[in-house]
Amino acid sequence: MKCYIGIDLGSTTTKAVVMDGKGEVLGRGITNSRSNYDTASAVAKQEALIDARLTLVRRALAEEAALAGAAEGVLEGLERNFRLEQFLEQLEDLERTCLANAEHDRHEDLRKAMAEALEEIFGRLRADAEHLYAPGAERKSDFFRDIAGSRYMQRAEEVAREAGLPFDPLLNVYDKSIIEVENRPPAGDIGGKFLRALGRVLAEGGVHADHEAVRAAVERALAVELEEGYVVGTGYGRVRLPFSKEHIRSEILCHGLGAHLMYPGTRTVLDIGGQDTKGIQVDENGIVVNFQMNDRCAAGCGRYLGYIADEMNLGLHELGPLAMQAKKTIRINSTCTVFAGAELRDRLALGERREDILAGLHRAIILRAMSILSRAGGVQNEFTFTGGVAKNEAAVRELRKLVKENYGDVKININPDSIYTGALGAAEFARRAVEA
Amino acid sequence: MAIITAGIDIGTGAVKVALFRVDGERTEWIGKRNERIRRRDPFQLAESAYDDLLREAGLSREDVHYVATTGEGENVPFRTGHFYSMTTHARGAIYLDPEARAVLDVGALHGRAIRIDERGKVLSYRMTSQCASGSGQFLENVARYLGIAQDEIGPLSQQADNPEAVSSICAVLAETDVINMVSRGISAPNILKGIHMSMATRLAKLLKAIGANDGVTLLTGGLALDSGLVAALNEALAEQKLKITARSHPDSPYAGAIGAALWGAFRYEKLAALGQLPQAS
Numbered sequence: 001m002k003c004y005i006g007i008d009l010g011s012t013t014t015k016a017v018v019m020d021g022k023g024e025v026l027g028r029g030i031t032n033s034r035s036n037y038d039t040a041s042a043v044a045k046q047e048a049l050i051d052a053r054l055t056l057v058r059r060a061l062a063e064e065a066a067l068a069g070a071a072e073g074v075l076e077g078l079e080r081n082f083r084l085e086q087f088l089e090q091l092e093d094l095e096r097t098c099l100a101n102a103e104h105d106r107h108e109d110l111r112k113a114m115a116e117a118l119e120e121i122f123g124r125l126r127a128d129a130e131h132l133y134a135p136g137a138e139r140k141s142d143f144f145r146d147i148a149g150s151r152y153m154q155r156a157e158e159v160a161r162e163a164g165l166p167f168d169p170l171l172n173v174y175d176k177s178i179i180e181v182e183n184r185p186p187a188g189d190i191g192g193k194f195l196r197a198l199g200r201v202l203a204e205g206g207v208h209a210d211h212e213a214v215r216a217a218v219e220r221a222l223a224v225e226l227e228e229g230y231v232v233g234t235g236y237g238r239v240r241l242p243f244s245k246e247h248i249r250s251e252i253l254c255h256g257l258g259a260h261l262m263y264p265g266t267r268t269v270l271d272i273g274g275q276d277t278k279g280i281q282v283d284e285n286g287i288v289v290n291f292q293m294n295d296r297c298a299a300g301c302g303r304y305l306g307y308i309a310d311e312m313n314l315g316l317h318e319l320g321p322l323a324m325q326a327k328k329t330i331r332i333n334s335t336c337t338v339f340a341g342a343e344l345r346d347r348l349a350l351g352e353r354r355e356d357i358l359a360g361l362h363r364a365i366i367l368r369a370m371s372i373l374s375r376a377g378g379v380q381n382e383f384t385f386t387g388g389v390a391k392n393e394a395a396v397r398e399l400r401k402l403v404k405e406n407y408g409d410v411k412i413n414i415n416p417d418s419i420y421t422g423a424l425g426a427a428e429f430a431r432r433a434v435e436a
Numbered sequence: 437m438a439i440i441t442a443g444i445d446i447g448t449g450a451v452k453v454a455l456f457r458v459d460g461e462r463t464e465w466i467g468k469r470n471e472r473i474r475r476r477d478p479f480q481l482a483e484s485a486y487d488d489l490l491r492e493a494g495l496s497r498e499d500v501h502y503v504a505t506t507g508e509g510e511n512v513p514f515r516t517g518h519f520y521s522m523t524t525h526a527r528g529a530i531y532l533d534p535e536a537r538a539v540l541d542v543g544a545l546h547g548r549a550i551r552i553d554e555r556g557k558v559l560s561y562r563m564t565s566q567c568a569s570g571s572g573q574f575l576e577n578v579a580r581y582l583g584i585a586q587d588e589i590g591p592l593s594q595q596a597d598n599p600e601a602v603s604s605i606c607a608v609l610a611e612t613d614v615i616n617m618v619s620r621g622i623s624a625p626n627i628l629k630g631i632h633m634s635m636a637t638r639l640a641k642l643l644k645a646i647g648a649n650d651g652v653t654l655l656t657g658g659l660a661l662d663s664g665l666v667a668a669l670n671e672a673l674a675e676q677k678l679k680i681t682a683r684s685h686p687d688s689p690y691a692g693a694i695g696a697a698l699w700g701a702f703r704y705e706k707l708a709a710l711g712q713l714p715q716a717s
Contacts, residue, residue, distance in 0.1 A: 033615065036619065153474075153475065179583045180583075275609055275612055296606060298607075301608070303608050336566055336567045338574070338608065339545065345508070
């Protein structure tokens with residue numbers, strides 16, 4: 001099957017979309033951006049292809065009436081166990097790397113104790129993994145770095161205390177190692193991991209359909225060849241993508257087109273990404289006519305919430321729901337992302353509720369987005385909100401309120417896959433390059 | 437009579453505790469602790485560090501006459517009193533380096549310059565603005581990104597042969613800049629030195645702003661031990677034709693805690709003379 005791929009190399013996350021010849025999206029993948037752009041785009045692409053495989057499995061299961069009832073359960077279990085397989089694979093890599101780096105630790109007298117502590121920490125992390133990926137379990141993030149990082153931190157503190165070891169060297173070893181692990185090209189053997197995941201799903205006993213028929217359908221989906229027809233790259237890091245010039249489009253163009261594909265009636269697009277906030281006006285064909293973005297300061301960007309999540313030791317996903325429980329909105333005075341983290345700590349120390357502070361932080365981020373929008377020429381009907389922050393319900397609530405106050409009843413579109421808008425536009429450019 | 441006094445400095449990046457015995461003019465430093473916070477609860481860290489120090493000194497909380505907090509330590513439940521960090525750093529600096537006539541306190545978020553007299557009295561001061569560009573936090577984030585431990589930063593920075601200027605203004609956007617530099621193959625020493633240079637330029641301006649034109653400036657705060665920053669600062673001072681010698685002391689990070697402890701002893705004596713003794717818990 002011929003497919004077209006768009007890759008959006010953002011400052012914080014790298015996204016990829018796989019599309020078929022008819023323009024239908026087969027899969028989406030996301031990873032965090034790293035210092036090695038080749039690896040970041042390779043990982044995002046691989047993730048999108050994994051998601052595309054799941055789409056093919058869904059189709060294969062749908063083809064057989066007898067399996068129709070079991071499809072959702074199989075897919076959910078397959079994805080969950082595939083992630084577990086991936087996690088264990090990377091955890092093993094991380095353990096090896098940490099042990100090797102501990103060997104070179106500057107504190108010679110600590111080495112032996114460090115190695116023992118690391119083995120203990122990783123033993124506990126492996127034991128945690130099954131629970132992390134158990135049915136219904138919620139993870140604070142989708143990225144290995146975040147999941148492994150916060151668990152490691154917790155376990156290292158326990159082990160350090162029990163063993164009477166200093167905590168800092170254990171963290172330093174982690175900091176050093178996670179970068180090496182992240183910047184290694186992604187491991188292959190997708191098919192093998194899917195089959196092992198399938199084995200786990202069937203062994204879990206939740207699939208009430210003929211196991212052999214399920215296995216046959218999954219194997220059929222795995223056998224389909226996904227041929228890369230054309231790849232287009234965009235985003236902040238696009239100039240460094242390992243692509244030739246004709247495979248690269250500006251991110252403003254890709255965002256405009258992506259938003260247009262999702263909502264053909266859209267005229268204004270707000271994109272709040274990791275490190276930039278863009279207000280874009282597009283015409284009826286999705287072509288950009290005007291835009292504004294932040295420069296010199298990251299206030300009002302996605303990273304703002306990332307910092308706050310770090311400060312509170314929460315996952316990015318948990319911020320919105322917490323802020324929704326606010327009883328009042330605390331005014332946040334710091335414009336600077338980094339200082340807002342310190343202000344948050346002050347407010348907490350003064351006894352304010354975290355929900356109310358979070359509501360204030362969400363309001364602050366949206367107020368800044370509104371000022372960029374007004375510089376870009378205001379909000380016109382229809383208005384589409386894209387980027388990672390569009391997933392955050394508290395930010396969305398604040399945006400709806402402020403758009404209504406300032407621009408009246410404008411139709412507001414928010415797509416659950418809005419974070420992939422730029423990659424979607426890029427994939428469509430790739431498809432048009434061949435099919436049109 | 438000898439006064440046992442503790443200084444607790446809670447910063448954004450680390451908690452510092454210093455324990456002193458003050459007997460008239462004689463000042464004995466009994467113990468010290470410096471714990472990086474790294475997402476742990478600073479108040480719990482402060483309490484356990486404080487109790488550890490007491491235990492090592494063979495003392496109990498009842499033996500302590502005054503527990504003085506500074507920095508963000510206002511909410512430490514067992515404190516006797518709180519001192520503004522400007523005054524504690526000034527006092528701590530004079531204790532560590534009697535020649536100092538200015539203090540440059542460089543912590544995780546703030547940089548501040550304080551002009552002082554020979555007794556540690558604050559004459560004037562200036563702080564960095566409400567933007568974290570060039571803060572210690574920024575440097576720490578970059579180091580973590582590069583996989584470099586705190587105490588490796590300085591020596592590496594001093595190996596730079598072609599420092600890369602940090603173009604971005606914002607601490608958050610600059611992180612992306614650094615990602616870009618790594619992908620362009622710029623070496624860690626050249627990146628770190630570039631950041632040190634940009635921080636040094638700001639700090640030199642602060643010193644100018646408080647009217648420090650010559651003499652010794654003591655660096656305090658968490659970044660004072662970063663030899664790369666100290667070197668870059670002296671280069672920047674020479675470039676701006678300021679006859680200031682910026683130097684550091686191995687115990688510079690404790691300046692706030694030392695100052696708090698010494699001010700605590702001072703206040704205790706005053707109150708004792710007035711017959712209004714506070715109760716430490």
